[in-house]
Amino acid sequence: MLTKTAVSDEQVVALLAPLGVVRRVAPLSGGLFASVLRADLADGRTVVVKVTGADTSRLLRYEHGVLGTEAAVDRIAHAAGLPVPQVLHLDTTRAHVDGDALVTTFLHGDLWSTLELDEATAAGARRSLGGLMARLHRLARDGDGDRFGYPAPEARLTAATWPDAIAGMVRAALDDAARWGVDLPAGRLVAAVxxxxxxxxxxxxxxxxxADLWPGNLLLDPVDRTVVGALDAERALWGDPLFELVGADQLGAGAVDADLLAGYREAGGDLGVGDGTPGSGDPDAWRRLRLYRAYFACLLIVEIVPRGYSGDWVAGHVRTARANLQRMLDELDA
Structure with missing residues (x-):
């Protein structure tokens, strides 16, 4: 089972010494393989400390180096004025904790996944999210060499073209499946790509x-319920903006939310999927989306084993992901 690294208050104090004196440390709910803490400093600032463990033996290929990815993406997005945490410190020396550590500012807002919103308010939040996506997707990668895919060098999943990046990502997912004894329709998936x-x-x-803009990673304004914070950019990649729809609705296989798309268009973007109903918009955009959904379904199916998930929800989760994978491949074949 994937376990989080234990981090003591004393270790946090040592880690944050370059930033100031620590007055209080408290745990925060975090990701599946990162320890996340809140630290209040003597100068009145509150920061977030995220630590990923040194043991990477149970990570999927694309998950290697994710803390460096999160730091790089947050720096780029924050500089562009997007509502992401500001990076204050990245420590990969492992001098203070048994793993890599990222320190960022603390963003205020209500975590969307903890709220019960009426439909009108939820629709407004989704429209706001669409606007955030459109602003994010204006950021293009500059420079030469490998440009598409997951940017972390540890993952080794970048390529000079998008089709080569997707092919590498799919091969890595299938390699992970073989490693953990998970049966997937590898031949059909590779052929579709x-x-x-x-x-x-x-x-x-x-x-x-x-690539992970679901309500568990989004903060809403306490009053108007628009998105005021996007967290956990560790799975970010450089590629097709359409891929964003998969991370925002990870078990989705049919229509795309119309309010989200409306917000995207209002912010000047167009994802090509019309009003979100399958069959509207550009058929080529829907085919690309089906490929991304098939790939993501593979990740959801495989990760169950190395992470040691348990509980009544697991069987239904896997059934849905496998049904989505089958549906996407069938539709791509058609």
Missing amino acids: ERHHDLLATVTTPRLVH
């Missing part, structure tokens, strides 16, 4: 994709 190479190649500019 190869068959749609030219379609994927129409994506020529690597855009910043958060």
Whole structure:
């Protein structure tokens, strides 16, 4: 089972010494393999400390180096004025904790996943999220060399073109499946990616994709319930903005939320999927989305084993992910 690194108050004090004197440390709910704490400093600031463990033996390939990815993405997005934490310190020396540590500012707001919103308010929040996505996707990667895919060097999942990046990501997911004894329709998935190479190649500019903008990573304003914070950019990648829809609705297989798309368009963007109903918009956009949904379903199916998930929800979760994978492959074949 994947376990989080234990972090003591004394270790936090040592880690934060370059930033100031620590008055109080408290745990925060965090990700699946990171320890997350809140620290109040003597100068009145509150910071967040995230620590990922040194043991990477139970990570999926794309998860290697995610803390460095989160730091890099937050720096880029914060500089562009997006509502993400500001990076204050990244420590990979492991001198104070048994792992890598990221220190950021503390963002205020109500965690969306903990709220019960009426439909009108929820629709407004989704429209706000669409606007945030459109602003994020204006950020393009500059420079030469490998540009698409997961940016962490440890993952080794970048490529000079989007189809090559997707092919590498799929191969890595299938390798993870074989490693953990998880049965997947590898042949059909690889064939679908190869068959749609030219379609994927129409994506020529690597855009910043958060890839995890679900309510558990979003903060809403306490009054107007618009998105005021986006957290946990550790799974971000450079690629097709359409991929964002998968991370925001990870078990989705049908329509895309119309309010989210409306907010995206209002902010000047267009994802090509029309009003979100399958069959509307650009058929090529829907085919790309189906490929991304199939890939993501593989990740959801495989991660169950190395993470040692348990509970009544697991069987239903896997059934849904496998049904989505089958549906996407069938629709791509059709």
